[in-house]
Amino acid sequence: MKGTYLGEFEEVVLLAVAIRSGDAYGAAIVNEIEQQMNRSVNLGAVHSALSRLQEKGLVSSEMGGMTAERGGRRKRLYSVTAYGRRALEEIRQLRNQMWDAIPNPALT
Amino acid sequence: MKPPKFATFLLHLFSSPHRTEEMEGDLEELFQERIREVGLRQAQWRYVRDVVSLLRPSLIKRQEHHYPRPTNTTMLRNYLTIAFRNLTKYKGYSAINIAGLATGMAVAILIGMWVWNEFAYNKSYANYGRIARVMQNQTFDDGVKTWTGQAMQLAPELRSSYGSHFKYVVTADYPGSHLLSLGTKNISNVGNFMEPDITEMLALTMLKGTRSGLRDPSSVLLSETAAKSLFGDTDPLNKLITIDKKIPVKVTGVYADLPANSSFQELMFIAPFELKKKGLPDWVGWGNSWFQTLVQIADNANMETVSAAIKDAKLNKVRTNDDARFKPVMFLLPMSKWHLYSEFREGVNVGGQIQYVRLFSIIGLFVLLLACINFMNLSTARSEKRAKEVGVRKAIGSVRKQIMLQFFSESLLIVSVAFILALMLVVLVLPAFNAVADRHIAMPWSNPLFWIAAVGFSVFTSVVAGSYPAIYLSSFQPVKVLKGTFRVGRFAALPRKVLVVVQFTVSITLIIGTLIVFQQIDFAKNRPVGYDRSNLVSFWIKSDNLINHFNTFREELLNTGFIEEVAATDSPVTYTGVTNSGLEWRGKIPNMADEFVTLRVTHEFGKMVGWKIKEGRDFSKEFATDSSGFVLNEAAVAYMGFKKPIGEIIKWGDGTYKVVGVVKNLITQSPYEPVRQTIFFINYKRISLITFKINPAKSAPEALARVEAIYKKYDPDNEFNYKFTDQEYAKKFGEEERIGKLASFFAILAIFISCLGLFGLASFVMEQRTKEIGIRKVMGASVSNLWQLLSKDFVVLVIISLLIAIPATWYYMHGWIQQYTYRTEISWWVFAASGAGALLITLLTVSFQSIKAALMNPIKSLRSE
Numbered sequence: 015m016k017g018t019y020l021g022e023f024e025e026v027v028l029l030a031v032a033i034r035s036g037d038a039y040g041a042a043i044v045n046e047i048e049q050q051m052n053r054s055v056n057l058g059a060v061h062s063a064l065s066r067l068q069e070k071g072l073v074s075s076e077m078g079g080m081t082a083e084r085g086g087r088r089k090r091l092y093s094v095t096a097y098g099r100r101a102l103e104e105i106r107q108l109r110n111q112m113w114d115a116i117p118n119p120a121l122t
Numbered sequence: 123m124k125p126p127k128f129a130t131f132l133l134h135l136f137s138s139p140h141r142t143e144e145m146e147g148d149l150e151e152l153f154q155e156r157i158r159e160v161g162l163r164q165a166q167w168r169y170v171r172d173v174v175s176l177l178r179p180s181l182i183k184r185q186e187h188h189y190p191r192p193t194n195t196t197m198l199r200n201y202l203t204i205a206f207r208n209l210t211k212y213k214g215y216s217a218i219n220i221a222g223l224a225t226g227m228a229v230a231i232l233i234g235m236w237v238w239n240e241f242a243y244n245k246s247y248a249n250y251g252r253i254a255r256v257m258q259n260q261t262f263d264d265g266v267k268t269w270t271g272q273a274m275q276l277a278p279e280l281r282s283s284y285g286s287h288f289k290y291v292v293t294a295d296y297p298g299s300h301l302l303s304l305g306t307k308n309i310s311n312v313g314n315f316m317e318p319d320i321t322e323m324l325a326l327t328m329l330k331g332t333r334s335g336l337r338d339p340s341s342v343l344l345s346e347t348a349a350k351s352l353f354g355d356t357d358p359l360n361k362l363i364t365i366d367k368k369i370p371v372k373v374t375g376v377y378a379d380l381p382a383n384s385s386f387q388e389l390m391f392i393a394p395f396e397l398k399k400k401g402l403p404d405w406v407g408w409g410n411s412w413f414q415t416l417v418q419i420a421d422n423a424n425m426e427t428v429s430a431a432i433k434d435a436k437l438n439k440v441r442t443n444d445d446a447r448f449k450p451v452m453f454l455l456p457m458s459k460w461h462l463y464s465e466f467r468e469g470v471n472v473g474g475q476i477q478y479v480r481l482f483s484i485i486g487l488f489v490l491l492l493a494c495i496n497f498m499n500l501s502t503a504r505s506e507k508r509a510k511e512v513g514v515r516k517a518i519g520s521v522r523k524q525i526m527l528q529f530f531s532e533s534l535l536i537v538s539v540a541f542i543l544a545l546m547l548v549v550l551v552l553p554a555f556n557a558v559a560d561r562h563i564a565m566p567w568s569n570p571l572f573w574i575a576a577v578g579f580s581v582f583t584s585v586v587a588g589s590y591p592a593i594y595l596s597s598f599q600p601v602k603v604l605k606g607t608f609r610v611g612r613f614a615a616l617p618r619k620v621l622v623v624v625q626f627t628v629s630i631t632l633i634i635g636t637l638i639v640f641q642q643i644d645f646a647k648n649r650p651v652g653y654d655r656s657n658l659v660s661f662w663i664k665s666d667n668l669i670n671h672f673n674t675f676r677e678e679l680l681n682t683g684f685i686e687e688v689a690a691t692d693s694p695v696t697y698t699g700v701t702n703s704g705l706e707w708r709g710k711i712p713n714m715a716d717e718f719v720t721l722r723v724t725h726e727f728g729k730m731v732g733w734k735i736k737e738g739r740d741f742s743k744e745f746a747t748d749s750s751g752f753v754l755n756e757a758a759v760a761y762m763g764f765k766k767p768i769g770e771i772i773k774w775g776d777g778t779y780k781v782v783g784v785v786k787n788l789i790t791q792s793p794y795e796p797v798r799q800t801i802f803f804i805n806y807k808r809i810s811l812i813t814f815k816i817n818p819a820k821s822a823p824e825a826l827a828r829v830e831a832i833y834k835k836y837d838p839d840n841e842f843n844y845k846f847t848d849q850e851y852a853k854k855f856g857e858e859e860r861i862g863k864l865a866s867f868f869a870i871l872a873i874f875i876s877c878l879g880l881f882g883l884a885s886f887v888m889e890q891r892t893k894e895i896g897i898r899k900v901m902g903a904s905v906s907n908l909w910q911l912l913s914k915d916f917v918v919l920v921i922i923s924l925l926i927a928i929p930a931t932w933y934y935m936h937g938w939i940q941q942y943t944y945r946t947e948i949s950w951w952v953f954a955a956s957g958a959g960a961l962l963i964t965l966l967t968v969s970f971q972s973i974k975a976a977l978m979n980p981i982k983s984l985r986s987e
Contacts, residue, residue, distance in 0.1 A: 065180065
């Protein structure tokens with residue numbers, strides 16, 4: 015995690031973008047997180063996390079894909095950048111490393 | 123199914139435009155989904171929550187632009203930078219330019235504020251436009267005299283016979299200092315006895331009591347200040363006080379102090395005129411013009427009509443008696459004219475203070491003009507240096523409009539700096555100016571008119587000063603300028619020369635004018651006065667005790683050894699204001715409308731002032747008959763046409779008087795006018811002023827202390843206020859001296875500003891001619907040769923100015939001096955001296971630069987090309 019600290023919620027949002035890859039936009043990510051984690055999320059929190067992630071270079075975005083249920087408005091579609099993917103992997107590796115370091119008896 | 127409108131509205135109001143679309147889309151999509159999943163209410167609630175959560179600073183923040191500033195402000199910034207660099211590069215010029223303009227502006231602002239203040243005089247009264255003073259013109263043997271004084275019978279007559287023209291008519295005494303006493307507390311205050319309608323006329327603001335309080339015949343209205351000094355914090359209403367220890371009155375009201383800068387500003391109390399009337403003898407009638415009559419005309423009336431209608435108000439009443447001879451004509455002087463148009467000659471209004479207002483307005487305009495000319499001259503001269511800059515700017519794409527804008531904004535910048543400096547200067551000088559001008563002028567910071575004038579003037583100056591470089595320089599062809607084939611036209615310097623001539627003409631005019639004013643003052647000062655003013659001190663009698671015991675008072679003073687002589691008169695010897703008429707003498711032309719200045723004196727008066735007896739003798743106590751004797755001055759002898767005046771009998775009223783002596787003329791009135799026919803006679807009753815002469819061998823302060831101690835024995839209530847006669851006499855020149863001082867200040871300023879300009883211009887010319895001077899030196903020209911060559915141009919300009927200024931000044935000052943009967947001749951040396959002075963100053967100014975240029979090493983000036 016060189017330099018870029020990823021908060022817990024940011025990590026969740028970044029994972030959601032990865033899950034929905036190709037169709038990751040604000041409302042979809044809200045739905046995804048709500049389904050996965052079974053908790054309600056504010057749209058504002060998601061948007062602000064997305065824009066922070068973009069500033070850090072972990073996701074990129076483009077406009078597109080207007081649909082009828084949005085009243086013909088465009089979406090901002092996010093996708094995970096290579097740097098974002100590496101960051102996710104690093105987090106996972108770090109977690110695994112720490113899991114591995116737990117002596118077995120403690121878990122039982 | 124629609125989401126809550128206000129939430130959408132809130133989103134549009136705050137969110138950053140570049141995010142709004144996606145946010146709204148997301149909101150809408152989630153809303154529709156949630157209606158299906160959790161119902162409308164819940165969906166709406168979630169919608170609002172989402173909108174609120176979206177309104178966070180990080181999402182409201184506007185999108186950043188990659189090109190944050192429009193390019194044209196960069197160019198404007200460049201203009202400012204260049205302007206600033208030009209200012210700092212030529213520090214000397216900038217300082218001269220800005221300082222000159224700032225002083226000129228400061229003078230103009232000061233004079234402007236003063237003029238404004240003069241015109242605002244009395245305007246704070248609500249009935250300003252309808253109040254007037256009744257004046258009278260009377261025709262005497264030696265001309266028409268205009269008086270403000272009226273008989274007290276006039277007001278009742280105006281009320282009864284001319285009532286429809288007036289709303290209020292008020293008889294008033296002249297304001298004077300009176301002693302107000304509360305118990306043992308005595309305070310002397312300026313007040314007046316006036317009829318009760320005055321309170322309505324002046325629309326007094328009553329702090330306590332009512333305006334009608336003055337209708338009580340033994341009442342008094344106090345000003346706020348007077349009430350405070352007399353009563354402190356206690357309520358003065360219905361308290362009893364006495365005026366001059368004689369008249370008991372009840373305080374029936376307190377009014378807010380009358381506005382400053384007005385005719386009644388000093389009025390500390392108003393008492394009913396009835397009180398004054400009670401103390402007057404029965405014989406006071408139409409012939410005694412001792413009071414003022416103030417009127418407020420009816421609301422529908424017109425000042426001129428009313429003035430014409432009351433013309434014969436007095437004449438109709440005096441047809442049967444003596445006063446008809448003087449053909450009294452009544453007229454109104456509106457309040458708007460009291461201050462600025464108060465002088466009359468031969469019954470015609472000849473202005474007054476307005477002359478000075480005009481004079482100084484002109485001077486102020488001139489000084490400002492000089493400063494502007496300076497500014498224009500220097501900035502146009504400098505601008506030719508910047509032809510190359512214009513060339514480069516044009517070559518890289520500036521259009522003409524931009525270059526014009528650049529020069530205009532540059533001159534606006536300098537003018538603004540000068541204006542701020544001028545304001546600071548005015549704030550600094552204002553207290554001193556107020557002291558000299560005897561005014562209370564404050565900076566009109568909150569007056570929009572002031573700012574409009576200031577901004578308007580600044581823009582005007584900068585446009586005028588900036589127009590030459592803006593229009594002329596922007597027309598250059600860049601190719602010519604950059605190749606160096608560009609030449610300034612032969613006549614480019616002509617307008618500058620004309621402006622220098624204008625500057626010096628104005629300065630020289632001011633200087634000559636000032637010199638002549640001082641010459642006239644000096645002339646009048648050196649006029650033989652006819653008596654000795656040194657060591658004379660006088661004071662007004664405020665207690666009858668002093669009149670009744672005058673002789674013992676005199677003895678006591680003489681016994682101290684500090685006082686040489688004591689005498690009493692009815693008016694000050696330096697200002698004899700009493701005139702009388704109706705005298706009969708042998709050889710008088712029948713029905714001649716005679717008028718004499720009369721001075722009641724005590725026996726030793728002549729001895730004390732040291733008058734010079736020409737014929738006959740002085741008054742003497744050895745001759746009992748002297749109590750009905752006259753001493754005449756030379757003018758009176760000439761007026762009555764006596765060959766041998768001594769022993770002549772003169773009838774006056776019921777009495778007959780014998781001429782015992784003739785004295786040389788004494789100047790007791792204006793030193794600029796011929797001495798008027800004057801009669802001196804003995805009277806110990808109607809005296810109002812005591813004068814004493816301090817022994818020159820003794821110290822004056824000690825003598826005054828002794829006199830005061832004795833004075834207190836006779837009049838314990840009043841303060842001992844004395845005046846030195848020589849100082850009072852000097853006040854006769856006060857007005858002229860004040861004008862002279864101010865005018866000389868402005869004249870010096872004018873010449874200073876002109877010289878500043880000349881200095882800058884000279885240094886510019888020298889710089890331009892550096893190479894020429896170098897070549898001349900190489901060819902063998904001497905320093906004095908060069909000095910002559912370089913100074914000649916400027917001297918010629920000043921000589922032209924002299925040729926214009928001298929005849930103009932002579933013509934104007936000749937007219938001015940005619941207003942004085944006793945006047946100096948305008949002598950040629952004034953012109954010669956100011957001409958020589960102007961030339962000398964010019965030479966000094968220019969020589970500093972020309973000698974510097976002439977001394978320069980030619981190697982240095984020719985080395986570079």
